[in-house]
Amino acid sequence: MRYQLAYMIGLFSALAIVAGFYAGGLWLVAMVLALYFVLPFAERLIGESRWPSDARIAQIDRRxxxxxxxxxxxxxxSFILLVGWALWAVSVTPLTWWEFAAFALLMGEYGGFVGIVTAHELMHRNSKNKRQLAFLLLSLVSYAHFAIEHVRGHHVRVATPEDPATARRGETLYAFLPRTIIGGLRSAWNLEKERLARKGLPAFSGQNNILVWWGVTIALMIAIGLFIGPLSLLLFIVQGAVAIIALETINYTEHYGMERTKLPDGRYSRVKPEHSWNSSHILSNINMFNLGRHSDHHYQSNRPYYKLRHYDDVPxxxxxxxxxIMxxxxxxxxxxxxxxxxxxxxxxxx
Known part of the structure; x- marks a missing residue:
């Protein structure tokens, strides 16, 4: 999408969730139904965009x-503030069980489609501060290790049997989810353990990013339970679980059935654009920082979201x-x- 303000749709979505909460339970349910059943048709109706061209990318300046x-x-x-507000709001506002459920679903989907996706963009940047911010965002959905597994694991092993985030042909979403969640955590731990070993440090070290950021999540959960209340703690847990499922469902769709050729020396062929599914639908991409341009993202993972290109000759x-996703x-x-x-x-x- 050529218009920069279009990528601020996540901010307006956060405001819509706040407005829906105060408008009442039926509005929350309507927003859930719109997310699951209206958005897929809306993005098809709005259509696709091939922007940007290579010439336009070359014109992007520092400003x-x-x-x-x-x-x-x-x-x-917006994600940090929304989570903080939501934890407070449910502690002071009487809700029926179905209002709470609808609100938790909306928060979780925002966490998955906006919070984690924003963290995904940040973790690929060549900046320690941006990567730390990515860890913080992920800690709010109890999935901090994803920053390690995704960059150092998934991008290396994508489209191979060794990658827990690549869905196999014929594998259902429901079989994929436990395999990728458990496999991703195991892979992240091994990658971090190997990194620390190269520095002469044990796995259980203060420099282990999994321990540090999972520690942040646990500390948050304890603080929420003690100072805000059990309902807020339940919201924190549920929205995190929904966000994780949303993220891994995206992974399922974007790599389903993809396979790289195994070479005679045991290695796999280089990652190319055709090893990921591509989508240039406008509505999804402005909401998720061009995550649908997954072919180019895996081909050159250091390309920022506004430079990701469309390919015609890929899946x-x-x-x-x-x-x-539906x-x-x-x-x-x-x-x-x-x-x-x-x-x-x-x-x-x-």
């Missing part, structure tokens, strides 16, 4: 970069990310659509 980064920081701040989602929840329909798409791409690729 423009600063504005794009400011949007990223504002979105990160293309038939629908936007919101539509693909499709993934119904395995028979998912296999019917995606196995056909996968076979068609393989035939074109020869």
């Amino acid at each position: 423009t970069v600063d504005r794009y980064d400011l949007i990223l920081y504002l979105t990160a701040a 293309q989602f038939p629908y936007g990310l919101a539509g693909m 499709l993934a929840t119904i395995p028979p329909l998912w296999f019917r659509v995606m196995d056909r798409e996968l076979a068609a791409f393989e035939n074109r690729a020869g």
